[in-house]
Amino acid sequence: MASAAPAAPHLAPGRRPRVAIVGAAESDYGRCPGRTELDLHAEAAERALAQAGIAKAEVDGLFTLTQQFLRCPSLTVGEYLGIRPTYQDCTHVGGASFEVMVEHALAALVAGRCRVALITYGSTQLSSAGRNLGVEFAPISPIAQQYEEPYGLSLVAAHALAAQRHMHLYGTTSAQLAEIAVTMRRHAGLNPLARYRDPITIDDVLASRMIASPLHKLDCCVVTDGGGALVLTLEDRARDTAEVPVWVLGAAHASSHLHIIDMPDLTQTAAADTGPRAMAEAGIGPGDVDLLLAYDSFTITALLALEDLGFCAKGEGGAFVEDGRIGLGGALPMNPDGGALSSNHPGMRGIFLLIEAVRQLRGQGGPRQVEGAEIAVAHGVGGWLSSHGTVVLGKSPS
Amino acid sequence: MTGCVVPPEPIPDADSAPFWDALREGILLYQRCANCGHAQLYFRAMCKTCWSRAIESVPASGLGTVYSFTIVHQAGHAGLAGDVPYTLGLVDLDEGPRLLARLAPEAGAIGAQVRAATFAAGAFDLLRFDLVEPAR
Numbered sequence: 001m002a003s004a005a006p007a008a009p010h011l012a013p014g015r016r017p018r019v020a021i022v023g024a025a026e027s028d029y030g031r032c033p034g035r036t037e038l039d040l041h042a043e044a045a046e047r048a049l050a051q052a053g054i055a056k057a058e059v060d061g062l063f064t065l066t067q068q069f070l071r072c073p074s075l076t077v078g079e080y081l082g083i084r085p086t087y088q089d090c091t092h093v094g095g096a097s098f099e100v101m102v103e104h105a106l107a108a109l110v111a112g113r114c115r116v117a118l119i120t121y122g123s124t125q126l127s128s129a130g131r132n133l134g135v136e137f138a139p140i141s142p143i144a145q146q147y148e149e150p151y152g153l154s155l156v157a158a159h160a161l162a163a164q165r166h167m168h169l170y171g172t173t174s175a176q177l178a179e180i181a182v183t184m185r186r187h188a189g190l191n192p193l194a195r196y197r198d199p200i201t202i203d204d205v206l207a208s209r210m211i212a213s214p215l216h217k218l219d220c221c222v223v224t225d226g227g228g229a230l231v232l233t234l235e236d237r238a239r240d241t242a243e244v245p246v247w248v249l250g251a252a253h254a255s256s257h258l259h260i261i262d263m264p265d266l267t268q269t270a271a272a273d274t275g276p277r278a279m280a281e282a283g284i285g286p287g288d289v290d291l292l293l294a295y296d297s298f299t300i301t302a303l304l305a306l307e308d309l310g311f312c313a314k315g316e317g318g319a320f321v322e323d324g325r326i327g328l329g330g331a332l333p334m335n336p337d338g339g340a341l342s343s344n345h346p347g348m349r350g351i352f353l354l355i356e357a358v359r360q361l362r363g364q365g366g367p368r369q370v371e372g373a374e375i376a377v378a379h380g381v382g383g384w385l386s387s388h389g390t391v392v393l394g395k396s397p398s
Numbered sequence: 399m400t401g402c403v404v405p406p407e408p409i410p411d412a413d414s415a416p417f418w419d420a421l422r423e424g425i426l427l428y429q430r431c432a433n434c435g436h437a438q439l440y441f442r443a444m445c446k447t448c449w450s451r452a453i454e455s456v457p458a459s460g461l462g463t464v465y466s467f468t469i470v471h472q473a474g475h476a477g478l479a480g481d482v483p484y485t486l487g488l489v490d491l492d493e494g495p496r497l498l499a500r501l502a503p504e505a506g507a508i509g510a511q512v513r514a515a516t517f518a519a520g521a522f523d524l525l526r527f528d529l530v531e532p533a534r
Contacts, residue, residue, distance in 0.1 A: 154474030
């Protein structure tokens with residue numbers, strides 16, 4: 001792991017033009033038969049812009065990615081939406097892409113490169129599963145194609161290798177990992193749109209089918225359709241929008257590898273770099289965080305994030321998630337919407353972390369509202385624990 | 399899905415052809431940098447550490463230690479569905495580089511000492527590591 005880059009206090013909200021999220025919305029999600037990916041981009045974008053009270057004609061920055069890895073995503077989406085961006089970005093680092101895009105949009109807005117940034121995503125991964133086998137089996141890269149895939153490495157198996165190593169070094173148990181899945185399902189029960197809502201127990205997780213030891217079926221995220229959109233703008237414009245702005249206080253991203261064969265230490269992720277940098281920029285520490293939106297593609301993904309972001313020491317993630325700490329009402333509520341494990345995971349989930357964070361900071365969480373939430377951290381993870389993006393959001397501008 | 403699905407096979411490229419050619423002869427190669435001494439897998443055109451092009455292909459002893467493992471019950475590819483359950487391991491070679499391979503079932507333990515062997519998979523030879531000494 002490269003040593004963490006120095007914090008960037010000159011980028012702290014008090015020392016730069018302030019940037020806010022003024023629109024944040026999902027498209028319909030879950031199972032959306034008969035819909036296209038681009039349709040879901042459009043639906044989410046329309047809802048997010050309507051929240052902001054900003055016309056589409058004002059959008060000059062477009063940040064977008066699609067599940068189907070279309071060529072030139074920003075051109076495809078821009079054309080479909082009838083937007084002619086003068087600043088655009090299709091950064092593709094997997095599930096963390098949207099946390100990275102928030103950082104990129106922040107930089108572009110602060111630099112005056114655009115005035116209204118629209119971030120969109122759409123995926124029909126669930127509904128098109130029967131039709132896209134060619135995509136599913138497309139090699140990830142020439143490296144994976146030669147050194148990983150012939151042996152039968154799956155995405156689950158790659159994460160299982162990390163989980164096994166963590167258990168070996170720190171005594172983490174399957175029951176502790178299951179605690180994360182159980183908590184996410186309990187939260188999903190409060191989210192009418194969540195894919196699975198019936199409560200589960202630790203025993204249910206442990207009794208579910210083993211996919212790649214030590215990860216069971218219920219240690220793995222759901223597969224859904226869905227899209228999302230965010231609208232970001234500078235303070236002067238944000239003061240004049242329809243919804244209460246939510247402020248971007250800090251952002252950082254890093255990557256350490258793509259393939260699991262080249263990950264230096266399977267229990268140490270680049271979140272140990274991004275968390276401290278994003279929080280330093282925001283002028284906060286882990287103890288100030290009211291709400292964590294952590295990427296939970298697998299139970300181990302979230303557990304590593306809890307440790308590497310600094311919410312507990314390395315190796316103590318298993319004990320940390322016990323005793324209801326990450327549940328609603330706990331010391332660090334995580335993913336009130338039910339997360340990837342129970343609510344939705346349409347291929348890449350990073351944008352949904354940010355949307356739920358905004359909803360919570362606006363106090364619009366309904367039955368799943370985290371009382372008094374002032375500061376939220378959204379942490380996206382992409383690839384094979386490869387890319388990490390941390391965004392700190394606040395109810396107040398600094 | 400129609401008919402049988404062919405298991406995924408490596409498609410060697412200019413970087414990796416020596417690795418795959420040697421494996422067919424039963425030799426596991428890794429790369430060592432003549433400039434900085436870094437030992438690496440997978441095969442690259444240059445040293446990952448110092449970017450020197452002075453890299454040599456060196457036969458490995460074939461001995462290594464299991465860094466982590468998983469027993470796969472749902473295949474990573476439909477063409478391998480007939481193989482389940484199979485054990486995958488990340489193995490740290492005694493010379494340093496790490497690689498992914500199949501493990502003999504009894505070698506599925508972190509810290510186990512293992513030795514490389516090859517097995518035929520379609521037109522290619524792939525790596526499997528067998529147990530030499532159990533993890534302590």
